[in-house]
Amino acid sequence: MVIVLRPQVSAEQTKQVLTAIQEGGHTGYQAGPSTIVVPKNDVHLEASLASLPQVEQVMAIDSPYPLASRAFKKEDTVIDVRGHIIGGDKVTVMAGPCSVESLDNLLEIAETVKAAGGQFLRGGAFKPRSSPYSFQGHGEEGLKMLAIARDKTGLGIISEVMEPDKVALVSEYVDILQIGARNMQNYPLLREAGKSGKPVMLKRGLSGTVDEWLMAAEYILAQGNPNVILCERGIRTFETATRNTLDLNAVPVVQSLSHLPIIVDPSHGTGKSAFVRPMARAGVAAGASGVIVEIHPTPAKAWSDAAQTLDFDEFRALVDDVERISAALSASRPLVHA
Amino acid sequence: MVIVLRPQVSAEQTKQVLTAIQEGGHTGYQAGPSTIVVPKNDVHLEASLASLPQVEQVMAIDSPYPLASRAFKKEDTVIDVRGHIIGGDKVTVMAGPCSVESLDNLLEIAETVKAAGGQFLRGGAFKPRSSPYSFQGHGEEGLKMLAIARDKTGLGIISEVMEPDKVALVSEYVDILQIGARNMQNYPLLREAGKSGKPVMLKRGLSGTVDEWLMAAEYILAQGNPNVILCERGIRTFETATRNTLDLNAVPVVQSLSHLPIIVDPSHGTGKSAFVRPMARAGVAAGASGVIVEIHPTPAKAWSDAAQTLDFDEFRALVDDVERISAALSASRPLVHA
Amino acid sequence: MVIVLRPQVSAEQTKQVLTAIQEGGHTGYQAGPSTIVVPKNDVHLEASLASLPQVEQVMAIDSPYPLASRAFKKEDTVIDVRGHIIGGDKVTVMAGPCSVESLDNLLEIAETVKAAGGQFLRGGAFKPRSSPYSFQGHGEEGLKMLAIARDKTGLGIISEVMEPDKVALVSEYVDILQIGARNMQNYPLLREAGKSGKPVMLKRGLSGTVDEWLMAAEYILAQGNPNVILCERGIRTFETATRNTLDLNAVPVVQSLSHLPIIVDPSHGTGKSAFVRPMARAGVAAGASGVIVEIHPTPAKAWSDAAQTLDFDEFRALVDDVERISAALSASRPLVHA
Amino acid sequence: MVIVLRPQVSAEQTKQVLTAIQEGGHTGYQAGPSTIVVPKNDVHLEASLASLPQVEQVMAIDSPYPLASRAFKKEDTVIDVRGHIIGGDKVTVMAGPCSVESLDNLLEIAETVKAAGGQFLRGGAFKPRSSPYSFQGHGEEGLKMLAIARDKTGLGIISEVMEPDKVALVSEYVDILQIGARNMQNYPLLREAGKSGKPVMLKRGLSGTVDEWLMAAEYILAQGNPNVILCERGIRTFETATRNTLDLNAVPVVQSLSHLPIIVDPSHGTGKSAFVRPMARAGVAAGASGVIVEIHPTPAKAWSDAAQTLDFDEFRALVDDVERISAALSASRPLVHA
Structure with missing residues (x-):
C-alpha cells in the first residue's frame, strides 16, 4: 500500500x-x-x-517493491541528467574505458563518444577487482579527470561507487552514481546512494533474480530518490563461451513489472568484443532504453577488460546500428507490458 | 583433420x-x-x-566438431527447402501451433502464417511431455494434417521426431525434421536423422553448452547430411521470471564458430506471450537467420503451451517488426565473426 | 488419483x-x-x-507423479536383484570401469569389487559420447563380458541402454538397466524400459529438477514396472572446479517426496578422483541407499573418464568409510521425511 | 611469489x-x-x-590467492577462539537464531547450544534483508544481548557485519565477524575486516566460484589477518526444491586448494528444516570442520528464516549425528588433498 x-x-x-x-x-x-x-x-x-x-x-499495491512497480506509476520513468534523457523510447549511449587511465587517453575517448553521438562517458575510478593485488583504480584523481572530460565535451559522467562512505565524494564529480553487480545487495550502499539524491544506475547482480533486483532498487527509491536506472550486464550460467550470459529477457520482463528505465551492457554481458555489437543491437531491439559499452583507442592495451573493449571504428558502427534499429521500430506497433 | x-x-x-x-x-x-x-x-x-x-x-582442422566448424567452411551454409531459404542474411519465419489439434484449426493457422509472410508451418504430432499422463500428440494423423496444410499453402513443414524408429515415418511427411531440446544428445536419434538426408533442425538442450551443441550437430553432419539448422530455445538458469532464459549470446557465438544457420525460438525461450515479440526482434537484431514461434487463433484454448502462444494479430506485428529490423540492418557494416 | x-x-x-x-x-x-x-x-x-x-x-493423490509419490506408498521401496538388496537402510556398492575394455581387465575389477564387499558391477557397453568420433563402446561384446563376470563372481550387473530398440538386447545380459543423464527425458526409451520388467536405474539429467526426474520415473512406473532406482550424478551449475555439481540435497528431497531408493554417483558428480571418496561418504551420510563409482586397476590408462576413476586401494578405503558411516548412523534418531 | x-x-x-x-x-x-x-x-x-x-x-607460488593456498601453508589452519577450536579434524558446532529477538529468548537458545555440546552462538544483529521494509535487526542492542549470552555460557559469539564503518563496533562485541553471502565481494568490507585482526567467517556468495571465494579470502589475509574461516551456505542453481543448493563438493575442493578451515551451513543451504540434519551429517562426512545452523525454541514463531530453523530436539539429534560421524571417521584412512 x-x-x-x-x-x-x-x-x-x-x-x-x-x-x-x-x-x-x-x-x-x-x-x-x-x-x-x-x-x-x-x-x-x-x-x-x-x-x-x-x-x-x-x-492498494501488492508488490514486494511497491515504488518500483508499474502499479505505482503506469508511465515510464524518464530521467533528465543535465539535458541528457534516459528512459522511454529514447536510446541513450554510454561509453568509455573500463578504468580511467590518463587524462589524455580519457579526453581522446570522450571526444570520440561525443562525435559518434553518445551522451555519457563512463570510466572506473574506484574499481572492484577480484584480486587484492590488481589495480584498484585512480580513486579521486580519476574522478577529477572525468570532470575535466565533462567540461570539455558536455557529456554526462557515470562512475562506480563501492562503499557508503565514498558516496558523498563520488557525487561531487559524477552525474550518475553506478552501483556494480557485486554490490547489488549492498544495502548500506544502496541506502546512502538513495539519500544522495543523485541518479543511480543499479547493475543486476550475477545471480540476482529480477525480483531481487527490483527490491534492491526499492532500497534507493525508499529514500525518496526516484531516479533509478537499471542495467542488465549478464548473469552467471553454466555457459562458458561468454564471460557472462547477457539476459535480454530481463528487458521486457522489467518493463512489464516496473516503470524504471533499463539499459544493457553487452561488454560485461558477453566479455568478448566480437559479440558486443550484435548484442547491443539485440538489446535495443528488445526495447532497452540504451546501452553502455567499454571502448579504448587500442583495446589490447587497456589496463583492464581488454578482451571485451571495442575500438573506435567498432563503436561508431555500434552507434550507427543502434540508431537504425531505433528508427526502424519507432513506427512499430507498441509493445504491451503485461 | x-x-x-x-x-x-x-x-x-x-x-x-x-x-x-x-x-x-x-x-x-x-x-x-x-x-x-x-x-x-x-x-x-x-x-x-x-x-x-x-x-x-x-x-588441418583442430576442433571437436570439424565439419560444423568455420574452419571447414568459411561461407554461411544456406539451405533451400523446396524453394524456402534458410541461412545467411535471409530471415525465415516458422510458426504454428504447439500441438497439431484439428485439421480446420491447422489450416486456419497455416493460411495466417502464409498471409503474414511466413515460410514454414510448425506443429507437434509426436510430443515429448514431462508427464506420461499428458496428451502425447496425434502421431501419424497429425503428420497427415500437416501434409494437407502444405498442399494447400505451399508452406514448408517442420515437426519433431523423438526416436530413431520413427525417423523414416516422419520423413515421409515433413520437410524439416525437428530434434527437440530433451534429445539434443540422443545420439542414436541424431545418427538416424543424419542418415535420412532430410534437413534437420537441432534445438539446443536446456543445459547444452554451445560446444556440446555443435558436437551434437557433428553427429548429423558425420552421416553425410550437411543440412543442419541450429535453434536456440532457451537454457536453464536460476531465473524464474521466464520459463527458460533465451540465450541470444549464442547467436553471435555460434556464428563465430560455425557456418550452420541459427534461428531463435522466443516462445519456448521465454514461456510468456508478452515477451515473444520483443525477443524475436532481439534475435533477428543479434543476427539470427530466422524465428520459430507458437501461434493459435485463441491461445487460451491451445492444447499445450497456451501461456507462450501468440494470437494472430500479435504474430503479424512480430513479422512486421522482424522485417523492419532486417531491412534496417541490411546496409549496416557486416559483423565480423571472430 | x-x-x-x-x-x-x-x-x-x-x-x-x-x-x-x-x-x-x-x-x-x-x-x-x-x-x-x-x-x-x-x-x-x-x-x-x-x-x-x-x-x-x-x-486421492494430488501429485504430478502419483505412483512415485510417498502418498502412494509410505514405506521405502526395497528391490531385491538376485539376492542383492537396494533400498532402505542398506548401503549398496556398485563399481566398475567406465567402459568395458577387455575380459581380463573386467574380471580383475569384478574380483576386486566382490572382495571389497560390493554387490554390483557396472561397465559401459553402449556409451553415449559427446563426439561422434570417440569410442562408442563394445556393444553386445561388452555385455557378454559383463555376463561372464557375473557368472564368475555372483555380482549383479548394471549397464546402460541408449535406445528403445536395444532394451530387449541389453535386458538379456544385465540385472539392472541404466538410463543415463542425457536420456532422462527420452520418453520412448523410458516406456520401453518400463515394459521390460527389469529393474531400471534412472540417472538425473544435468538440468533435471527433482520434479522432472520423478515425472520421468513415473513413465517407467506407469508401465507397471515398480523397480525404479534413482541415481543423483551431478547437475550443471556455474562452478567449474568440479565437472558437475553433485547435488546431495536431492537425497533428502527425493526421500521426502518419493518411496523410490536413491543412490549417488560421486565419480560423475565431481569428475575428479580426489573428491570421490569424501563425496561418497557424504552421500551415505545424507541418507542415500548406496553409491556407484568408477574404478580401474590403473586409472590413468582407462579408455574413458580416467580423471574421475579410483584405483583399487582408494576404492577399498571408500567401501570401508561408507560402512563406518552406515554403522555409526544405524542407532541414530530416524530422519523425518517431510 | x-x-x-x-x-x-x-x-x-x-x-x-x-x-x-x-x-x-x-x-x-x-x-x-x-x-x-x-x-x-x-x-x-x-x-x-x-x-x-x-x-x-x-x-615461488603461482596462484591468484597465494596466502590462501596450500602451497603457502601445507598444514591445516587451526584457529583458537577463546579456547574454542576451529579447523582440522575437530568438528565445531555453531548455532543460534537467525535474528537476535529478545534477551530471554537468546539466553534460552544459548543454554541449549551449550548443553548440546556446541561451541558458538550465532545471531543476527545487523540483518541484510531483500526488502527495505523487512526487520533490519536490533543493531547494537542485539550485539549487547549476544555479549551477555557469552558471559553466561562461555560460548563464542559470531555475528554479521555489513559495512566497513561498523567493523569496529561489531568487533567490540563478537568473537568472530561474519561476512554474509551478499558481501563476499564487498572489498572495502573485506579489507576492514582484515584490519580488525578478529577471526572472520567468510560465507560463499550465491554465485561465487571457489576461486573467487578464495580470492575474497585473500583480501582479508593480505591485511595480515590469518584467521579466516570459510563457510559454504549454498549456491544458486536452477533447482527450486531447495532454497539454495548446498554445494558440499566445495568442501574437498577447498581443502585441496587451501589450508583454511571450511564449515557448512545447511540451514541456508537447503532452506527447509527437514533437510538440515541430513545435510549437516553429509557436510561433516565430506570433511568439513563444523556446521552452523539456525535454531529456535518455536521455529514457526522465529522473526526470520522460520522454514529452515530447527527446534531444540532436532538440533540435539543433529549434534549427536555429527559426533557419531566424526568418531566413525577418526580411524579412517586420511583423505588426500590433491
Missing part, C-alpha cells in the same frame, strides 16, 4: 499519518516528502487513511 | 584412403561421398594423404 | 473401471495389473469408483 | 625489500609483519631477494 500525501503537507501532518498507520497495527516508511509505504495491504486501514485530509490517494 | 576427396572417386579409392589413415595409426570416419574426418591432426599423415591422387585437399 | 483393484480382477472387470472413469469425464491409465492412474482428482468420481466391487481402494 | 621475512626485521629492513621488489619491476604487498606478496613470479627477482639477509624464504 502506498499513501500519497497532498502537496506541501507539513511535517506535523505527515507525522499524523504515520501515527494513524501505527495505530492500525502497521509500519509506515516515508519515501520522500509526499510518499509513505506500508508493506502490507489492509482494507480497513486503507479506508481510514483515505479519509484523512492530508492524504491525496491510497494505492 | 578433414580429407576432401576428388569428385567421383570410386569406393575402392575411398577405401585406400581409409586404409592409409589406419596404417598411419589413426581412424577415419567417412562423412558423405567425398569427406573423411580424422579426429586428431598429424602432420606426417597429412603430408602423405595430400600426396594421394584421389585426395583433393587435406584440411 | 490412483485406483487399486482387488487381486485377480479379470480383464473385463478392469475394463469396466476404465469405462466408468471415461464416463466420469476423465482418462484412466493402467499401470500394471491392479493399478489405474487418473491424473486429476475428482471427488464425485472418487466416490463412485470406490463403490465398485472390483475396486479395493481409491487414493 | 611470497617473501617471508626473518622474525623481528625492522621497518627499515622491510622497506629495503619492498624497494628491491620495485626495482625489479614488480609490486610488493605487505601482508602482516613478516610477509610480502608479489603477484607474479620472476626467477631473477626470486634469486636476488633470497640473497637478502632479512629474507628467510622466497616461495
